[in-house]
Amino acid sequence: MFQSKFLKEIQSQLPQNTSLIDAIATALDISYDAAHRRTSLKSKLSIDECIILARFYHIALDGLFETTDKSYISVEKTKHIHNEHELEAYFKNSHESLLPLLQQTDSRILYSAKDIPLFYTIGDDILSRFKTYVWLKLLDNSFNTKTFEQFSPSVGLIKSAKALRSLYQDLNTTEIWDITTINSTLKQIHFYNQAGQISNTVALELCDALKRLIKTISERVDAHSTQYKLYYNELLLMNNNVLVSTPNQQSLYVPFSILSYYLTSDAITCKQAEKYLNQQLQHSKLLNTSGEKEQRTFFNRMYAKVDALKQLISATQVLDFE
Structure with a gap:
């Protein structure tokens, strides 16, 4: 019973005129x-083999079992990150997870942005390097005494981050934003x-980089x-949940720590x-259709937040009595 339903589910994921036998042979x-x-x-x-096929075709195995209790679902959990090497693996695994979904025609992504979406701050610019530094400061004990100026991400880490970022283009x-979306940064x-x-000079450079990102x-x-x-919601706090939808399935990414997340493709959930x-x-x-006034008001409020921080940093320089 289960195997028959499982194979039918795989068949439904395949493009037309694609052989199920060839698909199984390739995946296994x-x-x-x-x-x-x-x-x-x-x-x-x-x-x-079921696990391999489920991962290959992004199928939630729990959804194939007959059950009347919909209070429980199975989820895939990413590994906790402890160092730069594991962060690189995280970017690679996230890329491998999203690529088959986002390559499908008519795929779409809905991002509830409590913080600036991850895809904007992974790359090789100074803001991306800073965000990576912050993540590792919080996750890797060896970063306790390392300053930002001493941090240089590996080529492999930058490459995997840029590959993941490219999926978003x-x-x-x-995206659903609030004015507070930039607060954590x-x-x-x-x-x-x-x-x-980080020095005052670098802090001001990061503020300018953040303003450039907002402008972009x-x-x-x-x-x-x-x-x-881009939607502006001023009533509710976002939660960084990401819903990816394709003509054949949906996948929900729910954060549970700094970067780690739970992933489920359970249809009901x-x-x-x-x-x-x-x-x-x-x-x-x-905001796309709100008119120039609404758009300028929204983005100007975020620019003002960044400028306020720049003034605070500059005032510290002026008031340095040492």
């Missing part, structure tokens, strides 16, 4: 005949400046854009999350 790296025995139910799939994306710049981990996002807000929509996020959209302003 087995011969055509061995795959045929499994698809014809003459041979049973092992537990390991030219994608059908909807501002707090991090201020905190590490006060702690002597503002330039994407276009009434005629069908690929990027994803539909519930979509309903909740759509309710947020109904209570939000779509």
Whole structure:
């Protein structure tokens, strides 16, 4: 019963005119005949094979079991990050998880942005390097005494981060922001400046980099854009949940620590999350169509926050009595 339903689910994920036997053989790296025995139910799939296929085709195994209790679902949990090498692996695994979904036609992503979306702050610019430094300061004990100026990310880390960031470009994306979405980044710049981990000069450079990022996002807000929509919600706090939808399935990413997340493709759970996020959209302003005044007011309030921090840093320089 289970194997039959599982194979039907895999078949539904495949493009038209794609052989299920070939798909099973490719995913399991087995011969055509061995795959045929499994698809014809003459041979049973092992537990390991089911896991491999579920990961390969992003299928939630729990959804295939008959149950009347919808209070429990199974989720995939990313590994906790302890060092730079594991952070690089995190970026690679996230890329591998998202790539098959986002490559599908008509895929879309809905991002509830409590903080600046991860995809904007992973790369090789100074703001991305700072965010990486902050994550490792919080996760890696060896970073306790390391200053930002002493930190130089590895080539592999930058490469994996840029690959993940590239997935977000030219994608059908909807983001929900609040004025507070940039607060954590501002707090991090201020905190590490006060702690002597970044100089005043670098702190001011980071503020300017943040303003450039905000400007880049503002330039994407276009009434005629069908690929990027930015909503402003001033009633609810966002939670950094990410819902990825394709014509065949949905996947929900729920953060549970600094970077780690739970992932589920449970259809009922994803539909519930979509309903909740759509309710947020109904209570939000779509800045793309709100007009120039609304757009300028929103972004100017964020610029003002950054400028206030710059003034605070500069005042510290002026009042330095030593």
